[in-house]
Amino acid sequence: MTILTPSQRETLLSCADQFGTPTYVYFEETIVRQISTLKEHLSGLPLRLLYAMKANHAVPVMKTMLREGLGIDAVSPAELEYALQLGFPVDRVLFSANNMTDGEMHFATKRGVMLNVGELSRLESFGQAYPGSSVCVRLNGQVGAGHHEHVITAGDKSKFGIPVEQIDAIHDIANRYELTIVGLHQHIGSGIMDTETLWQAISVILDASVSFKDLRFINVGGGLGIPYRPDESSLDMSSFDRLIVEPLKQFIADHPSEDLSIWFEPGRFFTAQSGVLLAHVNTVKEGTVRTFAGTDSGMNHLVRPAMYGSYHHVVNLSNPDGPEKTYDVVGNICESSDFFAKDRAVAELREGDIIGVLDAGAYGMSMTTTYNMRSEPAEVWIESSGDIHLSRPRKSVDEMVADALGSH
Ligand SMILES: Cc1ncc(COP(=O)(O)O)c(C=O)c1O
Structure with a gap:
């Protein structure tokens, strides 16, 4: 598993700030x-x-x-x-x-x-x-x-x-x-x-x-x-x-x-270790037996957990020193297979936090779908020099609708 350096964590947070979420960032x-x-x-x-x-x-x-x-x-x-x-x-x-x-x-x-x-x-x-x-x-x-x-x-x-x-x-x-x-x-x-x-x-x-x-x-x-x-x-x-x-x-x-x-x-x-999927924690919900941290991304953006049961480490970038608690970290897609992590200890997740799903640079964006008519994530490239570029923006609601309407 990739261990982020403090400077990479700062870079990821500033990417979330500048480009919003959900966003794939590649180093x-x-x-x-x-x-x-x-x-x-x-x-x-x-x-x-x-x-x-x-x-x-x-x-x-x-x-x-x-x-x-x-x-x-x-x-x-x-x-x-x-x-x-x-x-x-x-x-x-x-x-x-x-x-x-x-x-x-x-x-x-x-x-x-x-x-x-x-x-x-x-x-x-x-x-x-x-x-x-x-x-x-x-x-x-x-x-x-x-x-x-x-x-x-x-x-x-x-x-x-x-x-x-x-x-x-x-x-x-x-x-x-x-x-x-x-x-x-x-x-x-x-x-x-x-x-x-x-x-x-x-x-x-x-x-x-x-x-x-x-x-x-x-x-x-x-x-x-x-x-x-x-x-x-x-x-x-x-x-x-x-x-x-x-x-x-x-x-x-x-x-x-x-x-x-x-x-x-x-x-x-x-490429796998170069990529981090950034997502925003929209809701934190206490269920009867689980605490769900609901994000603005999901299986439409990283299908590996749903498809293969794959493990991806999840870090709380904006509250890294929070006390560890156990969550199901889930997405906003209408499927019960829509999760990044189940029963996982993560530094306390609060609404508004930014998470990083690590080692997501392979079979992440390339397997993305627009299921539920949600856009693909944006993509950001961090050059070795430290320069940051938005290499692909997310689509707006209008663009998604125009795509679906086609020539009708
Ligand atoms: C023909 C072929 N070559 C290479 C690869 C790359 O595999 P990996 O990403 O595990 O290196 C694949 C992956 O499915 C493949 O089908």
């Missing part, structure tokens, strides 16, 4: 730190880092990734187009749309972006449309992992990727259309907290890769977790060298392909 320095930590622990490998932009596609976040030399894992035409318009070079973008349509296949290919294909039928239609091309294939190596069953993206019951048992069929299609399989990909799940599991998954795709003679890269996906709870340890990156980097180096040395590089594509690891 650039945290993202830059996470990128360099990963680069450092994977050093020595022929490496490419992509950013899984589904985690957070705010413009300043994307620009930071671009500046740091990262590529992009894009999963929809809009993600892809947005990344290109922000200046990511086509050869640093991989298009991994799930259940891709013909239209999406042509959209990406016409822009020169490589496809990452997860179905045999799509490989077949790609071969028919673009014989002689290069392509990446997403495998399902049957090892899945993650913080919740909903985020496990490999294994017998997962819809993602082509099962490794069907590799012969991949070769058959590739041969018929003279496709060159230049990349293999897998992503086994999200929020993985131990290096052994990460390596286990990587080793499955490495084993599967032996029959692919023209590989230029193996993309081992994202999934690196971050600690959300106060008592949770971080991913042990001190063992990366021994458990991941050295075995990968050996694998590359032994593989028949020349110039093989290893790609990782994290989302959460880069």
